[in-house]
Every structure is written in C-alpha cells, then in structure tokens.
Amino acid sequence: xxxxxxxxxxxxxxxxxxxYNSSFLRRYIVSVIRFMLFTFLVFMAVACSYKIxxxxxxxxxxxxxxxxxxxxxxxxxxxDFSFFSYAKNxxxxxxxxxxxxxxGFAWRTSSQISQDPxxxxxxxxxxATEDERSCVIYLARPCQYISSKECFQKYWTSHRFSKKxxxxxxxxxxxxxxxxxxxxxxxxxYSGGGAVATLIAAFRNDVSLLxxxxxxxxxxKWCEIHYLTPLSASLNPAEYxxxxxxxxxxxxxxxxxxxxxxxxxxxxxxxxxxxxKIAYKIYPGFTHSKGWAGSWxxxxxELKNN
Numbered sequence: 001x002x003x004x005x006x007x008x009x010x011x012x013x014x015x016x017x018x019x020y021n022s023s024f025l026r027r028y029i030v031s032v033i034r035f036m037l038f039t040f041l042v043f044m045a046v047a048c049s050y051k052i053x054x055x056x057x058x059x060x061x062x063x064x065x066x067x068x069x070x071x072x073x074x075x076x077x078x079x080d081f082s083f084f085s086y087a088k089n090x091x092x093x094x095x096x097x098x099x100x101x102x103x104g105f106a107w108r109t110s111s112q113i114s115q116d117p118x119x120x121x122x123x124x125x126x127x128a129t130e131d132e133r134s135c136v137i138y139l140a141r142p143c144q145y146i147s148s149k150e151c152f153q154k155y156w157t158s159h160r161f162s163k164k165x166x167x168x169x170x171x172x173x174x175x176x177x178x179x180x181x182x183x184x185x186x187x188x189x190y191s192g193g194g195a196v197a198t199l200i201a202a203f204r205n206d207v208s209l210l211x212x213x214x215x216x217x218x219x220x221k222w223c224e225i226h227y228l229t230p231l232s233a234s235l236n237p238a239e240y241x242x243x244x245x246x247x248x249x250x251x252x253x254x255x256x257x258x259x260x261x262x263x264x265x266x267x268x269x270x271x272x273x274x275x276x277k278i279a280y281k282i283y284p285g286f287t288h289s290k291g292w293a294g295s296w297x298x299x300x301x302e303l304k305n306n
Contacts, residue, residue: 053120055116055145055147058116058120058122059118059145061122062125065122065125065126065129066086066125066129069088069129070088070089071086071087071088071129071136071138072088073085073086074086074087076139076172076175078169078172078175079167079171080164081142081148082146082148082150083139083142083168083172084140084144084145085137085138085140086125086137086138087136088135088136089135089136090134090135090137090176091180092181093134093180093181094135094181094183094184095135095183095184095186096136096176096180096182096184096185096186097128097185097186097188098137098173098186098197099124099125099127099128099137099139099188099190100139100169100187100188100189100190100193100194100197101123101124101125101140101144101193102123102191102192102193103117103141103156103160103191103192103193104117104119104120104141104156105118105120106156106157107157113156113157114156116143117141117144117156118144118145119144121289122140123190123191123213123289124138124188124189124193126292126293126296127188127190127213127293127296128188130300131296131300132297135182137176139172141156141160141192141196142155142156144156158231158233158234159233159234160192160231160234161196161219161231161236161237163235165196166196166200166235169200170203170204173206177206183206184206185207186211187200187207187209187210188211188212189210189211189212189213190215190292191213191214191215191216191288194216194217194237194251195215195216195219197210197211197212198215198217198244199237201243201244202237207244207247208248209247209248210244210247210250211249211250211252212249212250212251212252213252214252214253214254214259214260214288214289215251215260215265216237216260217251217264217265217268218236218237218265218267219236219237219238220236221263221264221268222260225263225264237268238267238268238271239271241268241272242271242272242273245273245277245278246274249278249279250303250306251268251278251281252280252281252283253281253282253283254283254286254287254292255282255283255284255285256284256285256286256287257287258288259288260288262280262282265280279306283295
C-alpha cells in the first residue's frame with residue numbers, strides 16, 4: 001500500500017497502473033516472500049537445534065563444576081523437603097558462607113511451567129566454587145537436582161518464597177550449626193535466592209552478612225515491572241526489611257540486567273527506617289547472569305576490604 005501511494009503521488013495515473021501491474025512488481029513481491037520464508041526456516045532450524053539438557057545432564061554439569069574444588073555433595077533433609085547441596089571444609093567453622101541458588105528452570109515458556117526446576121546455568125554454584133575460603137556451603141532450591149514426592153510445581157512458582165519454604169531453610173541452618181559447631185552465617189543469594197536469603201535473615205539472629213547478587217528483593221515491584229501475577233502465596237522480602245536493616249548487607253546489581261533492575265532495590269530500600277548498613281553497587285556491563293562468575297574472586301576481595 002505504501003509503495004502504491006508513493007507511485008500514485010509521483011507519477012501519472014496511466015503510468016501508475018502500468019507500473020503497478022508490471023512484472024517488476026510481481027518479481028519484487030515474490031522476492032519478499034522468499035526472503036520471509038527463508039528467515040522463518042532459519043529461525044525454526046535454530047530453535048529446533050537447541051535441546052534442553054536432561055535432568056542427568058544438569059546434574060553432571062554441577063558435578064563437573066565442583067569436582068576439582070574440594071566440594072563434597074550433601075543431601076540435607078528438613079521437615080518437608082530434601083535439599084541438594086555441596087560443601088567444603090566444614091570442620092572447625094565458626095562462620096559459614098552459604099550460597100543459595102536462583103529460581104532455576106522454573107518456566108519452560110512464558111506460559112508453561114517446567115517439570116524440572118533444576119537450573120540450566122547454576123550461577124550460585126559457580127560463585128560458590130570461585131570462593132576460596134573454607135566453610136562454603138551451596139544450597140539448591142526445593143526440587144532442584146532432586147525428584148521426590150514432595151515436589152509440586154507451586155514450590156518453584158507461586159510458593160517459591162512461602163513461609164513453609166523459608167522455615168525449611170531455617171531448619172537446614174539449625175542442623176548445620178549443631179553438626180559443625182557453626183556460630184554465624186554469611187548469606188549469598190543469587191536472583192530468587194536473594195529473596196530467600198533476605199527472608200532467612202529476617203527470621204534469625206545469627207546472620208552476620210547478607211549479600212544478594214541480581215537479587216529479587218522486592219517481589220511486588222518485580223512483578224509490576226514485568227506485568228506478572230503477584231506471588232500472593234509467597235513472602236515479599238521488602239516487607240521484612242525492618243527485621244534485617246541492622247544486618248550489614250550489600251546488594252550487587254548488574255548495570256545491564258533487564259530481569260532484576262535497580263528499580264527493585266530502590267523499592268526495597270524505600271521501606272527501610274535505618275539505611276546505615278544497607279549498601280549497593282552497580283556493575284556496568286553485567287547482565288542478570290553474565291559477568292558475575294568471572295569476576296567473583298575480585299568482588300569477594302572488595303567485600304572483604306569494605
């Protein structure tokens with residue numbers, strides 16, 4: 001239509017009809033259709049060539065990340081869940097460094113829930129393996145890496161931050177304290193694991209440091225940004241900020257993160273009365289998942305120096 005209007009506007013009407021019905025225009029239309037068909041076929045070929053890793057392949061990926069870093073696999077049990085975990089050098093620990101995984105492969109598409117939330121890219125595990133300190137513990141989220149009768153989809157969707165889930169994490173920490181004589185915890189939570197870490201800290205008095213990495217610490221704001229249904233069956237970390245505002249904490253934000261933007265942190269800290277111990281840092285060029293693992297050693301040194 002646009003081409004026809006231009007032709008009508010610039011040429012005489014009898015010449016317009018001649019051009020409009022010419023073989024040139026027919027050839028042009030055919031070439032456009034061929035190009036669109038080619039583009040569609042290329043897109044389909046790329047889409048079909050990507051195969052989602054199986055549960056076993058994801059488990060092998062986790063093992064490959066940890067096998068040369070002195071980590072031992074643990075199976076931890078709370079009242080309601082079995083948790084997949086790795087740990088290293090826990091004997092004689094006074095302070096344990098706890099890494100909590102993100103939401104994982106919770107959704108297959110924007111409307112289809114995944115049958116297996118085990119992460120395709122276990123970033124919190126990668127960060128844990130980059131931590132050269134002793135007393136490092138990695139905690140997956142409920143039903144990640146594990147298949148059991150306890151696993152219902154709500155625990156990696158609507159109920160992912162429910163009071164029941166947080167209570168079971170608390171039980172894990174209590175068990176670790178008893179078994180290894182741990183006195184306090186530093187919590188490091190990636191993405192949705194940042195929400196879990198913040199909520200754990202809200203209900204405990206033995207958390208000495210809270211660090212979130214691309215952390216979803218105001219789920220209400222996050223849902224608003226992405227036009228998602230509110231997580232009504234989950235707790236919102238921002239609603240508990242007054243319980244954690246006296247805990248030293250720093251929230252690390254990717255400058256190019258389009259999933260958990262700085263707006264989420266801004267909404268979180270806006271609810272605090274005392275902001276003296278709440279800090280944040282933006283890392284230019286980092287996305288939600290890229291940049292963190294390769295820089296984690298240097299980031300930990302920064303945190304130690306501060």
